[in-house]
Amino acid sequence: MDGVIEANALTRRYGAVTAVDRLSFTVRPGRVTGFLGPNGAGKSTTLRMILGLTAPTSGTVTVDGRPFRDRPRGLRHVGALLDAHEVHGGRSARAHLSALAHGNGLPVRRVEEVLGTVGLAAAAGRRIGGFSLGMKQRLGIAAALLGDPPVLLFDEPLNGLDPEGVRWVRGLFRSLAAEGRAVLVSSHLMGEMEHTADDLLVVGRGRVVAAEPLSVFAARGGGTTVVVRTPDPPALADALRAEPGAALRESGDGGWTVTGVSAERVGDLAHAHGVRLHALSARTASLEQVFLELTAEQVEFGVPQPPGPGPGHPVAPLPVSGREESTR
Amino acid sequence: MNAPASVRHLAPPAGPTRFRHLIRSEWTKLWSLRSTPYALGVGGLVVTGICVNAARSNADRLDHGPLPPPGAGADPAREAAPFAFDALGTAFVDPAWQLLMVLAACLGAAALSGEYATGLARTTFAAVPDRRSVVAAKAFVVTAVLLVFGACVTLTSFGATQALLRDHGGLSLSDPGAARAVVASALLAPVCGLAGLAAGALVRHAAGAAVTVIGVLLLVPALFQGDTYRWVRETGHLLPLDAWVTLVRDPALPVPEKYPATATEAWAVLCAWAAAGLAVAVAAVRHRDV
DSSP, X not given: OOOSEEEEEEEEEETTEEEEEEEEEEEOTTSEEEEEOOTTSSHHHHHHHXXXXXXXXXXXXXXXXXXXXXSSOOTTTEEEESOTTOSOTTSBHHHHHHHHHHHTTXXXXXXXXXXXXXXOGGGTTSBGGGOOHHHHHHHHHHHHXXXXXXXXEEESTTTTOOHHHHXXXXXXXXXXXXXXXXXXXXXXXHHHHHTTOSEEEEEETTEEEEEEEHHHHHHTTOSEEEEEEOXXXXXXXXHHHTSTTOEEEEOSSSOEEEESSOHHHHHHHHHHHTOOOSEEEEEEOOXXXXXXXXXXXXXXXXXXXXXXXXXXXXXXXXXXXXXXXOOO | OOOOSSOOOOSOOOOOOOHXXXXXXXXXXXXXXXXXXXXXXXXXXXXXHHHHHHHHHHHHHHHTXXXXXXXXXXXXXXXXXXXXXXXXXXXXXXXXXXXXXXHHHHHHHHHHXXXXXXXXXXXXXXXXXXXXXXXXXXXXXXXXHHHHHHHHXXXXXXHHHHHHTGGGTOOOTTSTTHHXXXXXXXXXXXHHHHHHHXXXXXXXXXXXXXXXXXXXXXXXXXXXXXXXXXXXXXXXXXXXXXXXXXXXXXXXXXXXXXXXXXXXXXXXXXXXXXXXXXXXXHHHHHHSOO
């Protein structure tokens, strides 16, 4: 089946800054697509270009084969929540949704229906200005659902939601996709997408870093990390020195992590060199790690790393300083 | 791939696209803000109140014998001229109607700047990608509401002031110049509203848009007064405040300036400002990113 959203060399420049750089991707129906990237990677600009709010400098993006701006009315084609704060605080939730429904010729009963769906029925008559961020997110989701569209876009929809709300939103995305809709959800946190997305579209500095099913992306983690505890780290370093590709790092909690070697091989080498081990375990790299490594070079607003051994630093004469970055 | 064959639809299928849907949407937006009825209600009362108060105090003074207007004695040219009381002018006291212009312009500006400043514009234009129709619907609602508002204020002000001045030359609608003044005053609010809409589209910031349109409508005219240079005065005639002043003048009284505009020119100026306001708003909203 063809994609519902097709971007072709989509580019947007703001003066000297290229926010989105020749982005090409496809979002398929019946799937939740996680749109991931660090802050400033161009996610929001891309979503605005899909909706025709921002004009591309070059390239095209279509929804159902047509540029979205060519449609006279949008709600039945694409539902979108870009920023929950983008509402007029002086109106009630009901008035806000009614204005949107009227403009698209939708029956007013849809307003009460979507308010019920997102759990805001009791607050329908209250002014939006008094809403918490979580309530505004729910209102934005309600607005996106109004026209019962086959395509849904959500920009950072989990911000401000309580754990119950997060669980509800994830369930909602899954069920929307199960109904055959295309659901594109942006986030800068891999953890938010891990249990929700079928496909991933990872961007960094406006470029596609990865576009593949979540399972394929997870396999990129490939190499496992071995966690070791030993009373004699220098001896362990000696034991690993001859092993090609092996790297030893202190994990900060008194333990050590070894990358580039299997847990079995670490055990064997320790045994051969007579190094005592108190703990030895293998750990699969998390998606978050894969994501961080992939986007590390593309971080727009990164803090410079302090000098010291980075990932993959070869076994050095001990003591090895430096910290393991994430061993969750 | 586990995509089901089709989406389960909750909403009824799309009907025809109608402009009246957008008018209803904009109507809902305008009246769902509490400030709208308050501003129009209070504004209408203040404008009418100032004019009625002026009529009442004028009637009071004229009851005690016709006095020359203040300052007339200092001007030897006017001293000889017979004193003519301007009853029509009492219904259209300048500061009161400038207040009405401010109110109408701010209402028009807020219709667009309110959307841009809050970011609501993105929600609006994602729901209705046809931006030109959205602006047209806004202009329609703003114009209609301000036309009714302007007509109510004008008729109340005219009726009340002229009734109070019935013994001192108060006019009725059938008198020369009266109907013209009433129609021009009723149109003043929607013209300013459309100018405000253009300011809202260009400036996109609530306070900035209001200041811009007030500056253009009320402060700029002050730069083009005086009879010294003909071109200065004629440039001034291109502004809506000036056009309105021309149209509410009692044609029976002498014209108090050297280079007056004709009524036809003044009507054309009001129409041009309305049309230009709408055109600028549509063009700015269409061509700029949201």
